[in-house]
Amino acid sequence: MACGACHVAQFEGWRNSLHARAMGPGVLGQLLDLDAAAMDEHQDCLRCHGPLAEQARDLSRAIRGRSRGSHEWGLSCAGCHVRGQVRYGPPRRDGSVADPATPLPHGGWAAAREFEDSRFCAACHQFEADGYALNGKLLENTYEEWRASRHAREGRNCQSCHMPDRAHLWRGIHDPKMVRAGVTIRAGEARVAAGRVGASLAVENTGTGHAFPTYVTPRVVVEMFQEDAAGRPIARTKRAQAIERRVSPDLAREVSDTRLPPDGKMSLSYDLPVERAAAALVYRVRVEPDAFYVGVYRDALSRRSTRAGRALLRRALATARASGYTLFEQRAALRSTTKESR
Helix, strand or coil: CHHHHCCHHHHHHHHCCCCCCCCCHHHHHHHCCCCCCCHHHHHHHHHHHCCCHHHHHHHHHHHCCCCCCHHHCCCCHHHHHEECCEEEECCCCCCCCCCCCCCCHHHCCEECHHHHCHHHHHHHHECCCCCCEECCEECCEHHHHHHCCHHHHCCCCHHHHHCHHHCCCCCCCCCHHHHHHHCEEEECCCEEECCEEEEEEEEECCCCCCCECCCCCCEEEEEEEEEECCCCECHHHCEEEEECEEECCCCCCEEEECCECCCCEEEEEEEEECCCCEEEEEEEEEEECCHHHHHHHHHHHCCCCCCCCHHHHHHHHHHHHCCCEEEEEEEEECHHHHHHHC
């Protein structure tokens, strides 16, 4: 895009971000089977995923099979920085603004402190009070979660974590380093006695300024199990607990909500017989950033009405399945302790 010619660092950050992929194969694969003329219906997704007028026009053309174009840009530079052909942005780091007499490309920019306000992010990351809700809770409630937290009271806005030093990265649940900074994980000492092993694994939301995780898409799995000397899990020894807001793929019902509010904590307890083949007790925290989307894409692919977007949805499903990672893993040896206890 033209913006990258001058704003190189910002463009490179954006290009590798989820904002740039906001109209990826998962969203587009679902939209291609809509009525090309139902542009108001398209806006349910485009309002945040591809908000430019050009994107709405090009999506309608793409549904008719006539074009590929701006609808694939996702949330681009202009989505945040251009209104009525005027370029907006924050004041300089020292608080100053450009001298109107100094000639600048595209006439400079209109300085707006709104770019440093969490309400700017709320436009997409907060449903209105009368918006779609399940079990009495808005589907998207990130801004209000933050506003009720100590992080808001302490003056830490969304940008301070997701755009540190004004970096256009917007890292979140897909980024292990970002997630590690937001939670504290403690593995309790493994205690073996009378042929049983007891332990605990706790996760506390110490640094995330909203619920962990905030939305319905991720699942965090806290688990412990015994493994043999070859590193193979012993299936019957596994104990696990999910941290997630689990909803049905059609968004019709909430199944459970075990998310951690800011400063909230959960602890998984373990107390099972030590298996004869066990060499270690494994403590693990796994993150599945796109767990909900896996169900959504599978459900869409199972329907005969899904035609134009099938290839894109298959790609999206493969990507969603591959997005998981291990956030924390630790082992406590059991073999020598077990022998002594017998």
